[in-house]
Amino acid sequence: MSRYWNSTIKNLKPYVPGEQPKDxxxxxxxxxxxxxxxSPRVIETIKTAANEDLRLYPDPNGDELRKVIASYYGxxxxxxxxxxxxxEILGFTFGAFFDADNPILFPDITYSFYPVYxxxxxxxxxxxxLDESFAICEEQYLIENGGIIIPNPNAPTSRYLSHQQxxxxxxxxxxxxxxVVIDEAYxxxxxxxxxxxxxxxxxxxxxxxxxxxxxxxxxxxxxxxGSEEIMQGLNRIKNxxxxxxxxxxxxxxxxxxxxxxxxxxxxxKKVINTREWVVSRLRAADCTVMESRANFIFMxxxxxxxxxxxxxxxxxxxxxxxxxxxxxxxxxxxxIGTDExxxxxxxxxxxxxxx
Amino acid sequence: MSRYWNSTIKNLKPYVPGEQPKDxxxxxxxxxxxxxxxSPRVIETIKTAANEDLRLYPDPNGDELRKVIASYYGxxxxxxxxxxxxxEILGFTFGAFFDADNPILFPDITYSFYPVYxxxxxxxxxxxxLDESFAICEEQYLIENGGIIIPNPNAPTSRYLSHQQxxxxxxxxxxxxxxVVIDEAYxxxxxxxxxxxxxxxxxxxxxxxxxxxxxxxxxxxxxxxGSEEIMQGLNRIKNxxxxxxxxxxxxxxxxxxxxxxxxxxxxxKKVINTREWVVSRLRAADCTVMESRANFIFMxxxxxxxxxxxxxxxxxxxxxxxxxxxxxxxxxxxxIGTDExxxxxxxxxxxxxxx
Numbered sequence: 187m188s189r190y191w192n193s194t195i196k197n198l199k200p201y202v203p204g205e206q207p208k209d210x211x212x213x214x215x216x217x218x219x220x221x222x223x224x225s226p227r228v229i230e231t232i233k234t235a236a237n238e239d240l241r242l243y244p245d246p247n248g249d250e251l252r253k254v255i256a257s258y259y260g261x262x263x264x265x266x267x268x269x270x271x272x273x274e275i276l277g278f279t280f281g282a283f284f285d286a287d288n289p290i291l292f293p294d295i296t297y298s299f300y301p302v303y304x305x306x307x308x309x310x311x312x313x314x315x316l317d318e319s320f321a322i323c324e325e326q327y328l329i330e331n332g333g334i335i336i337p338n339p340n341a342p343t344s345r346y347l348s349h350q351q352x353x354x355x356x357x358x359x360x361x362x363x364x365x366v367v368i369d370e371a372y373x374x375x376x377x378x379x380x381x382x383x384x385x386x387x388x389x390x391x392x393x394x395x396x397x398x399x400x401x402x403x404x405x406x407x408x409x410x411x412g413s414e415e416i417m418q419g420l421n422r423i424k425n426x427x428x429x430x431x432x433x434x435x436x437x438x439x440x441x442x443x444x445x446x447x448x449x450x451x452x453x454x455k456k457v458i459n460t461r462e463w464v465v466s467r468l469r470a471a472d473c474t475v476m477e478s479r480a481n482f483i484f485m486x487x488x489x490x491x492x493x494x495x496x497x498x499x500x501x502x503x504x505x506x507x508x509x510x511x512x513x514x515x516x517x518x519x520x521x522i523g524t525d526e527x528x529x530x531x532x533x534x535x536x537x538x539x540x541x
Numbered sequence: 542m543s544r545y546w547n548s549t550i551k552n553l554k555p556y557v558p559g560e561q562p563k564d565x566x567x568x569x570x571x572x573x574x575x576x577x578x579x580s581p582r583v584i585e586t587i588k589t590a591a592n593e594d595l596r597l598y599p600d601p602n603g604d605e606l607r608k609v610i611a612s613y614y615g616x617x618x619x620x621x622x623x624x625x626x627x628x629e630i631l632g633f634t635f636g637a638f639f640d641a642d643n644p645i646l647f648p649d650i651t652y653s654f655y656p657v658y659x660x661x662x663x664x665x666x667x668x669x670x671l672d673e674s675f676a677i678c679e680e681q682y683l684i685e686n687g688g689i690i691i692p693n694p695n696a697p698t699s700r701y702l703s704h705q706q707x708x709x710x711x712x713x714x715x716x717x718x719x720x721v722v723i724d725e726a727y728x729x730x731x732x733x734x735x736x737x738x739x740x741x742x743x744x745x746x747x748x749x750x751x752x753x754x755x756x757x758x759x760x761x762x763x764x765x766x767g768s769e770e771i772m773q774g775l776n777r778i779k780n781x782x783x784x785x786x787x788x789x790x791x792x793x794x795x796x797x798x799x800x801x802x803x804x805x806x807x808x809x810k811k812v813i814n815t816r817e818w819v820v821s822r823l824r825a826a827d828c829t830v831m832e833s834r835a836n837f838i839f840m841x842x843x844x845x846x847x848x849x850x851x852x853x854x855x856x857x858x859x860x861x862x863x864x865x866x867x868x869x870x871x872x873x874x875x876x877i878g879t880d881e882x883x884x885x886x887x888x889x890x891x892x893x894x895x896x
């Protein structure tokens with residue numbers, strides 16, 4: 187505590203990012219990074235753009251990138267917003283659209299940044315419990331609210347919500363002028379975006395990132411898709427905070443990542459294939475593994491507690507994510523690595539289980 | 542207006558960045574960019590870092606960069622914070638330290654983003670008039686306040702405040718536990734940073750950017766220097782909004798820009814030399830030009846109104862900045878370009894004056 191902090195800052199409970207260890211080389215399955223590098227075309231594009239023009243400000247609106255994303259999803263450029271990672275866009279969303287009068291709704295088990303944003307912007311929220319199988323029950327969201335936000339697939343549970351379920355919420359909230367925000371950070375690993383419904387539902391806001399499926403966590407790029415009036419709201423808050431959030435290299439890297447669709451499809455397919463055999467193998471060892479459409483799995487071991495398993499994996503040089511939170515403190519979130527890394531992970535789990 | 546915007550967003554008056562024209566090649570003297578490219582070592586470093594590691598998140602704290610900046614200023618790493626341009630850090634500063642109970646103080650003529658931040662965070666502010674020669678009168682700031690923020694040199698006036706004047710404010714506010722924020726975006730063009738006083742004044746916060754003197758506007762890097770408790774406050778708000786604001790390439794580019802001190806000194810010296818002859822030449826043509834310690838000048842013409850001059854320069858392919866605001870609507874802010882560009886600018890001004 188410092189006497190220089192204002193009351194907002196004193197009351198914050200900041201987000202704690204996954205560990206980025208510096209002491210040694212781990213098999214890093216703890217922050218849902220892609221085990222495969224970005225497209226070689228992206229790397230080349232960055233090298234070409236690393237030139238004298240870096241002295242000039244970037245395009246604050248990222249028009250060229252927005253055009254490419256719009257064309258990819260078959261929507262208008264004015265229906266696209268780009269930002270410094272999906273986290274920044276989520277922050278803008280809480281600041282711009284959610285009102286303090288009614289509670290925002292999100293699942294009790296979900297991305298742990300949501301309550302942090304709510305605190306920052308002095309917003310009330312109400313968490314809706316997942317059912318026993320960690321599924322979202324969309325019916326429970328059809329109550330008075332200040333906005334709904336849900337990741338699809340959900341994190342850290344990896345479970346996927348159908349479009350029909352999402353549209354039920356969008357329909358309900360459309361009548362009362364409230365947003366439904368779908369955080370699709372992991373949607374490209376077997377799910378499908380609800381972006382195609384944004385014309386029908388002006389209250390539907392889709393947020394994505396290039397950190398996962400496009401292997402660009404190191405470049406900090408996210409984007410949002412939605413009605414023009416929602417995008418204008420995002421621009422208003424952005425231009426009241428930081429007009430140039432994406433640097434010149436991030437803008438061209440992101441554009442090229444969208445243009446190289448073939449590479450993107452190959453990489454996501456590889457991750458999905460790896461995930462499928464990992465899930466089977468862990469289930470064969472009697473682990474509980476949630477049905478996943480993400481680049482991570484959510485699992486618990488029949489004999490070893492999650493906390494113990496986390497520690498023992500770490501001793502073997504394998505980092506995963508353990509959340510010491512109610513309901514999920516016997517689960518681990520494990521990012522999908524390469525086949526080789528996941529073979530080592532599975533062997534380690536089996537070995538620890540047999541000790 | 543949209544029914545989806547909350548009351549905060551409806552009431553915002555977002556910042557309008559300087560024009561980034563796409564229609565043709567201008568002599569661009571409107572956004573205070575450096576006319577010289579970044580150090581060749583910076584470009585090389587970026588090219589080397591454009592590799593497979595971009596799939597991984599960057600270090601959220603930017604430790605290596607902070608270490609280099611700390612060593613440059615002879616302070617501790619814990620007294621340094623890095624962010625996505627100085628604008629982002631200014632935004633965090635308004636959000637973390639300024640309180641709604643007392644008005645924040647800043648000059649009536651200054652960086653136009655300050656009132657925008659104040660609106661975003663629902664803060665009161667009171668502007669203190671510059672005197673007739675556009676100088677800051679520090680005595681007028683020694684009143685009850687919620688914090689003070691001043692650019693040094695001030696923008697768009699280019700005038701410089703002495704350390705003694707700043708310390709008078711820091712001393713006054715130290716007693717009442719309020720911050721004095723010095724926005725030193727332009728300090729390296731002939732001024733000197735007050736960073737050396739942060740150990741004596743735990744309420745003194747210095748904010749800088751790599752966009753100007755280090756020619757990296759395209760990479761979005763800013764930093765703050767201050768007491769450890771102030772830096773912790775910045776970290777609290779940052780980690781409640783976006784944990785990874787600087788990408789991997791920005792982090793290494795910034796580090797290299799600090800390490801190549803010789804290049805930095807050459808470039809700033811060139812800009813200062815150009816500025817000095819431009820000021821003399823314009824004054825010889827009877828223009829009023831403020832004493833400048835920045836990479837821009839603030840001028841008015843004896844015969845042609847600023848608005849007209851702005852338009853006529855634009856017709857000649859020269860972009861400068863005109864603010865249609867009380868007290869300064871007969872002035873232009875002109876960034877210092879290369880000698881050749883400034884020769885063309887001066888010739889154009891003289892020609893327009895003789896028409």
